[in-house]
Amino acid sequence: MSPDSTLSIGELAEHASVTVKTVRFYSDRGLLPEATRSSGGHRRYGPEALDRLRLIRSLRTLDLPVPEVSRVLEREELLEDVIAGQLRELGTQLTALRWREAALQLLQDCTPEERAERLALIGGMSTPPSTAPLARFWRFVLPARLPARLVSSILEAAVPQPPPDPTPAQVLAFARLHALTTEKRPDLCPPDRPQLPAHRPAVLYDGLGEAYGLASASLRADRPPHEGDALDCFVAAYARSFDTPDTPAFRRKLGGQLAAGSDPRMDRYWQLTAELTGSAEPTMGTAHDWLRDALTAQSAAEV
Structure with a gap:
C-alpha cells in the first residue's frame, strides 16, 4: 500500500486474515479508527490500520479483554502492566x-x-x-x-x-x-485470653508474642515443657497486663485460670492448621499449650 491509499473494510479484513464482522466489531468500539468514508458511505481505512488490526489480534489471542486492549492501544507502555495483571x-x-x-x-x-x-x-x-x-x-x-x-x-x-x-x-x-x-459461638475465646480482663491487652499480647518465640526453640528440639526464660516471659506478660507482681501465688492462680479456660475448639483450629500447611513449625497454639503446661508443672512441683 502507498501512504496515500486506503482500504475498504473487505480489503482490510482480507489482508489481516479476519472476517469483515471482526473489523466492524473493532471499528464500532473505537479500536480501529476509519481514515474516511467513500462517496457511498462505506468505511475506508488508512495503511496504519493493518498494523493496528494485527496488534489487536495478537492481544486478543492472549485473551486480553477489549477494554484492556483499548488501554494498550492508547498507551503502549501500559502493555507490561496489563500482561502482569x-x-x-x-x-x-x-x-x-x-x-x-x-x-x-x-x-x-x-x-x-x-x-x-x-x-x-x-x-x-x-x-x-x-x-x-x-x-x-x-x-x-x-x-x-x-x-x-x-x-x-x-x-x-x-x-x-x-x-x-x-x-x-x-x-x-x-x-x-x-x-x-x-460457626456462630459467642462464647468462643482463644486459649491465651485470661478469664480476668487484662488492664492492658496490648502489653499482654506483645509479651505473649515474645514468649512464644522463646518457646519455639524448645518445641523444635522436642523438649518437654520446662522452666526458663520462655516461661518467665510468658508469666511476666500476664503480670504486667494485670499490674500485678510475678509471685508464686500469681503463677498458681494464672495456671489454674489458663487450664480452666482451655477450649478444645482452639486446639482443633491449630490441629487443622498443621494439617493444611503440612509444617512442623511451632504455632501460636502449640507454643501457648507448651507454656501453659510448663506453668502447670512448675506449680505442681512447688506444692
Whole structure:
C-alpha cells in the first residue's frame, strides 16, 4: 500500500486474515479508527490500520479483554502492566482449578457415608478459598483495644495461607477450618485470653508474642515443657497486663485460670492448621499449650 491509499473494510479484513464482522466489531468500539468514508458511505481505512488490526489480534489471542486492549492501544507502555495483571488473574484461575480438582478427588475417594458431610463442607467455602472468614474469626476473639500493628502480626501468624496446589487432605482441612471459624459461638475465646480482663491487652499480647518465640526453640528440639526464660516471659506478660507482681501465688492462680479456660475448639483450629500447611513449625497454639503446661508443672512441683 502507498501512504496515500486506503482500504475498504473487505480489503482490510482480507489482508489481516479476519472476517469483515471482526473489523466492524473493532471499528464500532473505537479500536480501529476509519481514515474516511467513500462517496457511498462505506468505511475506508488508512495503511496504519493493518498494523493496528494485527496488534489487536495478537492481544486478543492472549485473551486480553477489549477494554484492556483499548488501554494498550492508547498507551503502549501500559502493555507490561496489563500482561502482569493477566498473569495474576490466570494464576488465580489455575489455583481455583487445582482446588476444584482436589475437592473432586476428595469426594471420589471417600465412602458414601462421608460424602454428604464433605459436600456440605466444600459447599460452604469459595474456590479458590478465601482466608477472610479466618481473619474475621480472629478479629472477633481478640480484644477490641489491640493496636492495629498487633492485630496484623497476630493475623499473619494465626491465619494459614491455602496452598496453590492442594492435596485432597488439605482441601478437607481448610474446609473444616472454614466451618469451625464461621460457626456462630459467642462464647468462643482463644486459649491465651485470661478469664480476668487484662488492664492492658496490648502489653499482654506483645509479651505473649515474645514468649512464644522463646518457646519455639524448645518445641523444635522436642523438649518437654520446662522452666526458663520462655516461661518467665510468658508469666511476666500476664503480670504486667494485670499490674500485678510475678509471685508464686500469681503463677498458681494464672495456671489454674489458663487450664480452666482451655477450649478444645482452639486446639482443633491449630490441629487443622498443621494439617493444611503440612509444617512442623511451632504455632501460636502449640507454643501457648507448651507454656501453659510448663506453668502447670512448675506449680505442681512447688506444692
